[in-house]
Amino acid sequence: xxxxxxxxxxxxxxxxxxxxxxxxxxxxxxxxxxxxxxxxxxxxxxxxxxxxxxxxxxxxxxxxxxxxxxxxxxxxxxxxxxxxxxxxxxxxxxxxxxxxxxxxxxxxxxxxxxxxxxxxxxxxxxxxxxxxxxxxxxxxxxxxxxxxxxxxxxxxxxxxxxxxxxxxxxxxxxxxxxxxxxxxxxxxxxxxxxxxxxxxxxxxxxxxxxxxxxxxxxxxxxxxxxxxxxxxxxxxxxxxxxxxxxxxxxxxxxxxxxxxxxxxxxxxxxxxxxxxxxxxxxxxxxxxxxxxxxxxxxxxxxxxxxxxxxxxxxxxxxxxxxxxxxxxxxxxxxxxxxxxxxxxxxxxxxxxxxxxxxxxxxxxxx
Numbered sequence: 001x002x003x004x005x006x007x008x009x010x011x012x013x014x015x016x017x018x019x020x021x022x023x024x025x026x027x028x029x030x031x032x033x034x035x036x037x038x039x040x041x042x043x044x045x046x047x048x049x050x051x052x053x054x055x056x057x058x059x060x061x062x063x064x065x066x067x068x069x070x071x072x073x074x075x076x077x078x079x080x081x082x083x084x085x086x087x088x089x090x091x092x093x094x095x096x097x098x099x100x101x102x103x104x105x106x107x108x109x110x111x112x113x114x115x116x117x118x119x120x121x122x123x124x125x126x127x128x129x130x131x132x133x134x135x136x137x138x139x140x141x142x143x144x145x146x147x148x149x150x151x152x153x154x155x156x157x158x159x160x161x162x163x164x165x166x167x168x169x170x171x172x173x174x175x176x177x178x179x180x181x182x183x184x185x186x187x188x189x190x191x192x193x194x195x196x197x198x199x200x201x202x203x204x205x206x207x208x209x210x211x212x213x214x215x216x217x218x219x220x221x222x223x224x225x226x227x228x229x230x231x232x233x234x235x236x237x238x239x240x241x242x243x244x245x246x247x248x249x250x251x252x253x254x255x256x257x258x259x260x261x262x263x264x265x266x267x268x269x270x271x272x273x274x275x276x277x278x279x280x281x282x283x284x285x286x287x288x289x290x291x292x293x294x295x296x297x298x299x300x301x302x303x304x305x306x307x308x309x310x311x312x313x314x315x316x317x318x319x320x321x322x323x324x325x326x327x328x329x330x331x332x333x334x335x336x337x338x339x340x341x342x343x344x345x346x347x348x349x350x351x352x353x354x355x356x357x358x359x360x361x362x363x364x365x366x
Contacts, residue, residue, distance in 0.1 A: 001242075001350060002258050002340040002352065002355055003242055003243070003244055003260070003339075003340070003341070004241065004242060004243045004244070004259075004261045004266070004337070004340070004341075004345060005241070005242050005340040005341070005342050006239065006240075006241050006242075006322060006323060006326070006327055006339050006340070006341050006342065007239045007240055007241075007242060007342045007343070007344050007350070008040065008043065008235070008238050008239040008341075008342070008343050008344070009238055009239045009343075009344045010046065010343055010345045010346050011344075011346050012040060012237060012238040012239065012246050013043065013046060013234075013235065013238045014046065014346075015201075015247050016201045016233065016234055016235070016238065017046070017047065017049070017050040017051070017180065017234065018050070018237060019051065019200065019201055019207070020051070020200065020201065020233060020234065021050040021051065023200055023207055023210065023211060023350065024051075026211045026227075027210065027211045027214035027215060028214065028215070028218060028226075029214050029225075029226040029227065029228060030052070030053065030111050030225065030226070030227045030228070031051060031057050031063055031227075031228045031229070031230065032052075032053040032074060032227060032228070032229045032323065033047060033051060033053075033054045033055065033069075033229070033231070034054070034055045034229045034230060035054060035055065035056055035057070035061040035064060035065070035231075035328070036057055036061075036196075036231055036325075036328065037196070037230075037231020037234070037235065037324050037325050037328065038233050038234055038235045038323065038324055038325075038327070039061070039064060039277060039327075039328050039329065040323075040353065041064060041068040041069070042343075042353045042354075043343065043353075044068055044069050044070075047069070047234075048069070048070065048234070053065075053071050053072075053073070053074060053093070054064055054069050054071070054073055054074070055073060055074040055075070055076070055196075055229040056073035056074070056076075056088075056091075056092070056201065057075070057076060057077055058077060059084045059087055059088050059091075060102060061073065061075075062075050062086075062087075062088050062091035062092055063091055065091060066090075066091035066092075067091075067232045067271070071093075071156070072091055072092050072093035073091055073092050073093065073094075074092070074093065074094040074096075074193070074217070074227065074229065075088055075091070075092040075095050075096070076095075076096040076098070076116075076118060076159055077096065078098045078101065078139060078140065079097065079098065080097075080102060080106055081090055083111060085106055085110075086109060089110050089112075089113055091117055091220075092113055093113065093114065093296070094113065094114045094115075094116060094157070094191075094193075095110055095113045095114070095115055095120065096115070096116040096117065096118050096143075096157070096159040096193070097115070097117055098118050098139075098141065098160070099142060100117070100142060100146065100293060102255055103115075103117065103152065103155075103257035107152070107154060114156045114157065114190070114191070114316035115155055115156055115157075116155065116156060116157035116158060116191070116193065117141075117147075117151075117152050117155055117157075117159070117173055118140060118141040118142065118158075118159040118160070119141050119142050119143070119144070119147070119158050119159070119160050119162070119178075119182055120133075120134055120138060120140060120141030120143050121134065121144075121160060121162060121177045121178045121181045121182070121308070122143060122177075123162065123174060123176070123177040124162040124163070125162075125163075125166065125170050125173070125174070126162070126163065126164045126166070126197075128138075128164070128273055130273065131273070132162045132164075133161050133162060134162055140161070141159075141160070141161075143181075144181040144182060147182075147185065149164070150184060151185060151188045151189075151190070155188070155189070156189060156190045156191060157189050157190060157191035157192055157193060158185070158189060158191075158192050158193070159192075159193040159195065160178055160182075160192070160193070160194055160195055161194075161195025161196060161197070162174045162178075162195065162197070163195065163196065163197025163198060164197045165197060165199045165204075165232055166197050166198065166199060166203075167199065167204070167205055167206065167211040168198075168200075168205060168206040168207070168209040168213065169209065170271075171194070171198060171205065171210065171213060172209065172213055174211060174365050175194075177218070177243060178194075179220075180326065183221075186221050186224060187223075189224060190223070190224070190225060190229070191213040191224060191225040191227060192224050192225075192226055193226075193227040193228075193229060194226065194227070195228070195229060196228075196229050196230045196231050196232075197230065197232075198210070198228050198230045198233060199230065199232055199233050199236065200201075200230065200233050201233045201234075201237070202236060203234075203287045216228060223242050227247060231324060231325070232324040232325065233357060234324070235323040235324035236321070236324055237320070237321045238321075238323045238324075239321075239323045240280070240318045240319055240320050240321070240322055241261060241266065241267065241319040241322035241324065241339060242316060242318050242319075243259045243260055243261040243316070243317050243318070243319065243339075244259065244260050244314060244315065244317065245257045245258070245259060245311050245312065245313050245314065245317060246258055246259065246313060247290075247295065247313060248262050248311060248313065249292075254303075255288075255289050255290065256289065256290040256291070256292040256301060257289045257290070257291055257292065257311050258292045258293075259291060259292065259293060259294060259317055260294055260337065261293060261294065261296040261319075261339060262293030262294055262297075262300055262333075262334075262336050263293045263301065263302060264293060264297045264299075264300045264333060265293065265295055265298050265330060265331055265332065265333050265334070265336050265338075266293075266326065266330050266336075266338075266339055267319065267322065267326055268326075268329050268330070268331070269325055269326065269329065270283060270302055271299065271300075271302075274302075275303065277302075277319045277320065277321070277322065278319070278320040279291070279305050279317060279318065279319060279320070280317075280318040280319075280320055280340060281307060281308070281318075282305040282306060282307045283305065283306050284304070284305055284306075285304055285305070285306045286336045287304050287306065288303075288304040288305050288307065289303075289304060289305050289306075289307065290302070290303040290304060291303075291305060291317065292308070293336075294336055295333055295334045295336050296334055297333075299335055320341065329339065332360070332361050332364060335358075336359045337356070338356035338361075339356075340352060340354060340355045341353045341354040343346060
């Protein structure tokens with residue numbers, strides 16, 4: 001097995017897909033895959049057994065939807081550009097504008113696509129500002145006071161994103177704000193997209209509450225098609241990142257196990273959010289080992305993990321739940337060796353989906 005390596009486990013992926021497909025059927029909604037959290041296209045044949053569509057935020061993602069997933073994308077971007085817009089339209093079934101000015105600039109070039117506006121309910125319970133799309137001064141969406149009473153005739157839907165790995169009870173409270181702010185425009189619409197962040201595959205997520213919320217919404221607005229586009233929920237807890245200890249250093253009484261992976265390159269959310277990943281066979285605590293990455297960034301480490309033994313060079317260190325977001329946010333800073341990507345199939349066989357080498361790093365600079 002090439003290491004380091006991300007390993008996605010087919011059995012766990014199908015478990016999540018089965019749950020999501022069940023929710024979609026019971027709630028009479030469409031749940032689509034957001035590429036910003038998961039875009040391993042070699043797994044798309046599995047996804048196509050359970051869902052029909054995906055959501056894109058760029059031309060590259062829209063092309064991936066159209067060419068690799070085999071269906072046009074539900075596309076939203078904070079700002080479309082002249083040189084890319086026509087190509088995005090060609091790959092999209094739905095296209096959402098972030099502002100009225102972007103709508104005015106581009107809508108006539110989007111014939112045949114169902115158009116929407118992103119709206120901002122000015123309410124979100126996401127505490128980390130880096131991930132809060134409704135924070136004061138946000139660049140996302142149109143507030144209710146800026147919308148005309150009569151929407152442009154070619155606007156068919158609203159898009160509203162307020163969550164980040166949130167529970168159904170958060171959605172219940174958010175939904176109240178969305179309806180209070182925007183329900184007077186609902187009779188003019190055909191669909192509403194409640195965005196991502198609905199972590200319905202987490203063990204403590206109240207799936208039944210989500211279904212009841214959507215059933216009640218349909219009773220109030222039976223003409224509106226409802227779309228959810230979670231990312232994390234699809235790949236939640238579907239596989240680890242396997243690394244190895246390459247050295248152990250000590251300074252001022254602090255021991256650091258240097259690994260053959262990097263937090264800034266391969267697990268950036270750990271530093272950005274930040275959050276502490278789960279490490280197999282270890283507990284997060286006030287002392288123990290720092291785990292250090294192999295890049296030149298001074299802060300490429302996290303602290304502390306306690307193991308039940310002294311770590312040794314060559315020993316595996318396994319980071320759990322490293323498929324969603326992590327695999328799409330990796331980078332090649334420092335030319336650090338990029339982890340391979342593998343799939344552990346239900347029959348126990350490991351298929352290597354991709355290995356990386358010098359040419360991948362060099363070609364990024366061409």
